[in-house]
Amino acid sequence: MFSKIAFKLIITTSLLAILIFSGFAFLTIRSQNALLLDQVKNFVNAQSETIKNSTKVAMLGNNREVTHAIIRTIGQQPCIRQVRILNKEGRVIYAADSSQINMVVDKKAEACYSCHESNQPLSKLSISERARIYLPPGGTSRVMGLINPIYNEPSCWKAPCHAHPKTQTVLGVLDLTVCLSKVDREIKAAKHKMALLALVSILVLAIVLWLLVKQLVDQPVQKLLVATREVASGNLNYKVPELGNDELGFLARSFNIMTQKLTEARQQLFQIDKMASLGRLAAGVAHEINNPLTGILTYASFLLKRTKDQPEINKDLEVIVRETMRSREIVKGLLDFARQSIPKKIRTDIHQVIERAITVLENQLLLNHIQVKKQFSENLPQILIDPNQMQQVFTNLIVNAGQAIGQGGGTITITTALTRLSPYGIAQIRQALCPKGHELMDEQTRIDGLPSIKLKIRLNGKESFVHLDPIYGRKNFKSEISINEKDPVEILCPKCNISLIDKSKKCPECSAPVYTLEIPGKGQLQGCFTSSCGWQYWEYIEKQGPRDYIEIKVSDTGCGIPPELINKIFDPFFTTKGQQGTGLGLAVIWGILENHEGIISVESKVGAGTTFTIHLPVNLD
């Protein structure tokens, strides 16, 4: 929350407002203060003049009692702190507080200082110079003292008491001290008002700012965030709603244009990928079919030529030649089609496809005393597959199984089931990239028949390779050296040596370094591969949760596949059957399943048999 734009804006503006308000308040209060004090000074001065004048008659008459009485009476007024008259020597002659009488005030004292600053005392002073404000010792509020010099006048030296000689200028001083608590209260109140005003303004400002930011920044940014998350998770069709004409609106529009372009690029890539795999498939099929077709066509057309005098046979042969020519056109069509077509997926009952594959091969299997056991699960949902391609998958698998059993007889068991599988051990990584975009899949080194992910590791100056199982969550890997969790291992792209380690992360299980791989269109895969761990995390798959699959197992009681060959069986052109096999059967199956987002895996025991397991996703559209 502290990093939010609104918060930052509000804090900055508030600080600025406080600064401006306090500056403003300071200046206002100061001038108000000065104004008030001026008024007070004038008032005190007027009061002191009044005291002076009212005591004047008594003093001329040298009537000390009356003067005392007047001073005392005045001193009883609520806000008057001190009234006293000092003579020239600084001796207090009259005072409201009688204890002060006859005290001698030092020339350096507060009241005298303004005149007696220099050696020759001043006789004329302005009001401001005569006034002084101070906090009396032990007092709680400020006071203002004002001295009023009592000048010599003809009536003074002509007075019958002849108290003062004519040469004297100042006869004494009237010192009046008034409390300032009322003024102080007013200033305080003004200060409070200012503070309150500042507080309210800042509050209003903050609320307005917050609302503005929420409306203009927060909500659009939230919408953009949602959009980036959607796009990151693969939904490139997501569009940011119209966000108006400001900068964020432009950003949203440009974001939409970007995702649109990405969609187009991805579709093209997708298409190219499909074409490539279909091209491979078509090439394989063409190879596989064209050679036997050549045999049929040459022999049949040869016979056709030689049996022109035997119309009955000739007619039958014509059918063979015609149909073979038709097959030739189909294959040619397939090759032509390969460059622009994708599998034709329709909702299909998988059992029908399997049955058809079995029917085609029935005679051949019977001949070799091979029994086919069907353990079909009832009520399987229909799935979106290309029935012809899928039939080829089962045909190839059954033919392989039959060949593995040989002529001695045996059983092929085909089991179907609906399973709900967690992504662990099912989702296959078909493409992984380093941050620079280098392909990490290794067709050469296969794990359970699937291309592995190849990573380079460097440990104590030694370089080696690690091959990760492409099936997510199986935690399998092949490494030439074993790695402990504390080893300072470097994980690198084998092509460009860029580090694949995510420094901000540690394996949550063994705290070893964690690698990060780009899975194009499907986020990132993270994991570790120490001797004891093998943790992996693939957010894209984790978010999908478990999926429904149709599981088809084709098991035979044949010779089995030796462990050293099991990794090669899906390689194109790998065959154990010499001239009998093309080595494309399983590669073709693999290609077809790849186009159906399906998975094939194999388990085998030499002498006991082999089981191929296929998983086809149910919610495919």
Add this chain to the structure above:
Amino acid sequence: MDEKQKHLLAIDDEPVILDAIKKIGAAEGWRVDTAADATSGLHLVQKHVFDLCLCDIKLPDLDGFGFLDELRRMNVDLAVIMTTGYATVENAVQSLELGAIDYLPKPFTVDEVLSALYRGFRYVELISKLRSAKPGLDSMIVPCPIQYRRLGYGSWCFIENDGSVKIGVSDLFLKIVDPIRALRLQPVESEITQGFSCAEVEADDELVHPVMAPISGQIISVNQKLEQDPSLTEKDPYFEGWLYTIIPKNLNYELKYLTACNQAYGS
């Protein structure tokens, strides 16, 4: 037609195809030797003199192109017809570019393989006659004009000023399939593909010979005069006897597979 027995070498990794070729050859009175891979084929080439070779592109050791290279390296003058079950344009034109005289896509009928082999034998015959002929007497086969280009020895093309391309059959091809009984052309607007048949020439012996399109494109006009007089191609194969005018589809790419007409056949 020739007193000397023709000698054919067939190379293929499919025994059934080799057997079929043997049968066909025996019926025609040829001597047929077979090899299951390029290496044993090369051994046979060193031991015997063959008139013609039919070679599969996909072989277990060297592929068919490697076999052609090896022949050239060994300085063996042997006319080769390439064949493959993976019949693509690239395979076809690459074969011709590397010196094969013809290309036969699998699967083929007896007639198709026979017509290809007959053409092959006739080609070898004519070329050797042409070579042994004294200078000045070589006018029995008219080469295509030097500004023309040809695919293999059979078809030629000439790029017109307006960007369209004229296509025809070479004198050598016509002399090989001679005498012609009929010429089967494709209609206007058909698409033709480089290295694949664009017309068929039916010879008097009932064999049908495909004419390989030298360039891919769409036919915009067919030579009307040929309908009335098919022999016009034989009389004037390079001018009045043209077959089609086409709008080329990928001319710049395909030109690299063509040979300039000033280069001699079989070299």
